[in-house]
Amino acid sequence: MTLYIDADACPVKDEAIRVAERHETEVKLVCDGGLRRPQSPWAQLVIVPEGADAADNWIAEHIRPGDICVTSDIPLADRCLKAGALAIDHKGKAFDADNIGAVLATRNLMSDLRSAGAMEGGGGRPYSQRDRSAFLNGLEILFRKVKR
Template identity: 70%
Template structure:
């Protein structure tokens, strides 16, 4: 089992590392640079070449059944779910085979509306302490489910 973190803009790297350490699980923080290697014997920093999807491609190519991916990137989440990995966003919401299609469709719709000038702005609501707590709970649930073989 490996925990893959789409690390460039992930606000819960430290929390994910703490949980993975407790479960004695390898952690790969994947980015295109600018991060320091975490002070954890379980964590590795994977620096990919610069490019719009280089980190996503690395994660999607290496993640599979029994792995956990942490990302807020819906297309990456879709690729990882299809590869058999368990996928969480930074608020602890798990993307599943039954939920990823609607999330991807909504993302595409919002992108189209913004590009057509029908909506301004983008992004989600501000990230707060409750979100951090929800992430920790969600990640622990996934670890427990994987240990039970689900």
């Protein structure tokens, strides 16, 4: 099993690495640069060329059944699921065959509404300690699921 982290804007890299260390699992932090090499012997920094979806494409090409991906990118989560892997976002929401279709549809609708100018204003609420705790719990559940 390998834990892949879509690392460019991920707020829970350190937390994910700690969970992976506890489970003695290799971690690949995938980004297009700008991150320091992690101090963990379990973690490797993978730098991909700059460009739209370069990190997503690298993860999708390397992820295998039984692996886990941490990403907030819904299309990447879908690609990981189709490869037989598991996926979770930084707030602890696990993606699966039962919810990915609805999540993708909502994402596409919101993107269309923003493009059409129908939505204004800022993003979501700030990332909280509750979100961090939900992520840690959700990731732990996925690790246990894979190990069964």
